[in-house]
Amino acid sequence: MTEQELRKKLELLKTEHRDLDAAIAALTDAARGSASADMLQIARLKKRKLRLKDQIAIIEDTLLPDIIA
Numbered sequence: 001m002t003e004q005e006l007r008k009k010l011e012l013l014k015t016e017h018r019d020l021d022a023a024i025a026a027l028t029d030a031a032r033g034s035a036s037a038d039m040l041q042i043a044r045l046k047k048r049k050l051r052l053k054d055q056i057a058i059i060e061d062t063l064l065p066d067i068i069a
Contacts, residue, residue: 010059020049
């Protein structure tokens, strides 16, 4: 992948990560108000969010490699 493609994918992943954060917050708030919370769905969204975070880190490491001084 070119650097431009990586940057575009990085932005898409960050957007999806923020969207998942909002969805998790909404489901958590809804769960507090009712006894029938969908904790499984919340757990799945959290796992997806962690996978996205890992993918974001990999792409950022590719774009900005460590420089040993």
